[in-house]
Amino acid sequence: MRPVYLDNNATTRVDPEVVQAMLPFFTEQFGNASSMHAFGAAVGDAMRTARKQVQELIGAEFDHEIIFTSGGTESDNSAILSALETQVGRDEIITTMVEHPGILSLCDHLAKTRGITVHKIGVDSMGRLDIEAYRKALGPKTAIVSMMWANNETGTLFPVDLLAELAHEAGALFHTDAVQAVGKIAIDIKSTEIDMLSLSGHKLHAPKGIGALYVRKGVRFRPMIRGGHQERGRRAGTENVPAVIGLGKASELALKHMADEQTRVKALRDRLEKGLLQQVGNSFVTGDPTNRLPNTCNIAFEYIEGEAILLLLNKAGIAASSGSACTSGSLEPSHVLRAMKVPYTAAHGAIRFSFCRDNGEADVDQVLEAVPAIIAKLRELSPFWQGADKAPAVFNPTFA
């Protein structure tokens, strides 16, 4: 059976061009960038190019504002911990109820071990942030605000420009976890007031285990990992050179394909969404329809459970995910959908299809072909399903 990969928010295929760019840095240009010889110098030059490529992708003013890390989670942790150290006298964090565990777990830990006050701002039924609650939470004790650019489950975008301005009015630093946004939407960080931004390589066709933290020039920073002088003393440890080169190349390619993401990929997503809503009753799309990533479709099928859907999809060659892949070890329904007050009857049956530039029309055809029968089969098994004419729609946000 033809495999259809629609789980690109979980991870992406490394682009073959990225692999090609990385290969020489294993066996030929294997030097340590810190070394005082030709082997080191060549690597240093290549890393400078990679840093510039990442700089261009996010529209940073200076290349030294990019710090290479091991990925999104390290970047998130570094940003928060640095702010608590540099913002003397401030011991509160503001974040949202729908953040990635990279932020939420750390905040919970800080609240427990260091007595840090954490404000988690809620969202409405479409996943839009409660800006009024955010304004009220801001104050002279706020050290840092961390709010994601794009939600990994629903694709909903937060107005980070505005959120950063509000943080600065209160004297707080503003960090955004942009792991899902970078590479999918155009970003020009220098035109915003955002102080720090996390990005991850494997979400944009670079390898796993590489990411970056953007720290605006002039923002005081304290490293989380101490040791050597790498990354201007902001992240110690010998650089993962091949992966850095890979992230650079992937950034260049993401910029090149940005228009494709906004048009062709978005059209694929829209066709899938419309088709599923038409063919399957008692289903609805979650998230903010007017303000969403172009590649993400999160659709809730009422009265059935997500894992069972995924297993049957997998049998039909289709890879998707249920809630966040990071929480698949847990039995709780997605914290994002719960924060949006999506009822349990639907939250358990929410499936995320996430596209990338590798996908085509045939992928959409295959999903539209397989899904209606899968949903019908599982609903037949469900004790809560009373038949299409009898099942009330428990949740029906207006959605065109």
Place this chain on the structure above:
Amino acid sequence: MWDYTDKVKEHFFNPKNSGVLEGADGVGDVGAISCGDALRLMIKVDKETDVITHAKFQTFGCGSAIASSSALTEMIIGKTIDEAMNITNQDIADFLGGLPPEKMHCSVMGYEALRAAVANYKGEEWADDHEEGALVCKCFGVDEGMIERAIRGNHLTTVEQITHYTKAGGGCSTCAEAIEDVLTKTNKLMVEEGVLAASEAFDPTNAIRRSAKPNQPKVSPLAPTTNHGGAPAKLTTLQKIKLIEQAIEEIRPFLQADGGDCQLVDVEGETVYVQLSGSCVGCQMASVTLNGVQEKLVEKLGFLVRVVPVKNH
């Protein structure tokens, strides 16, 4: 991706006896949509012989919940009520060739649904004895109340002991911190009530004692004292075997409580061969059990040994 057996897949992809059973004599509903799984079991019983002639199910839940339901109906059809009531959740899991530890609760749901359906058939009230307390260990469905009861009833003071008594923390172990919290709280209350000595209570600030058993020397006093130059004392084979037998004796009550057992077969250098029997055989948790045996031995002997299970013949 869960590691499901072929049997689980077979019963999920092609479930047996699914749907509504018209004119059922007994209906059992367990679980809830908010928990992510719910099972309705419907049975027809021959009034003369007490034999379950028909069984059907409807399940809202994951792959293993549907497979467990399907397996349950296959297992009970043709059995008398009494025979069916002897089926344990482990039997359901075994029938499916095992379930991932995190999914064992699916077999428990089947076990409970059968009880609910039989109670309904007999016209009895069936009470769900699961409290709605927050689950601490999701792998084994252990809530705070159960852990508290185990701590109080047995004066437990370490996380390892709690795992042995309740299985909480014996699967993925991500709940270790949560178990520590319950332990700290409960031990503190017990000290205040005067039922536990403060010196024995779990101390969350002492990182080293967290993993060690209190009031127990690392190396058994049985170890010879002729210790040359501070190097670890070398045990004779006989001493070693005695220590190993002693360690296994200490563990057996826990295994026997779960219907299993463990016996020493042979010792070869640093490799200890044991035989697991009873319900330990084929149990998903056998490797956890072996780890427990190994830990106990290392603690007793004071040096690293490898525990290898011997197949039953």
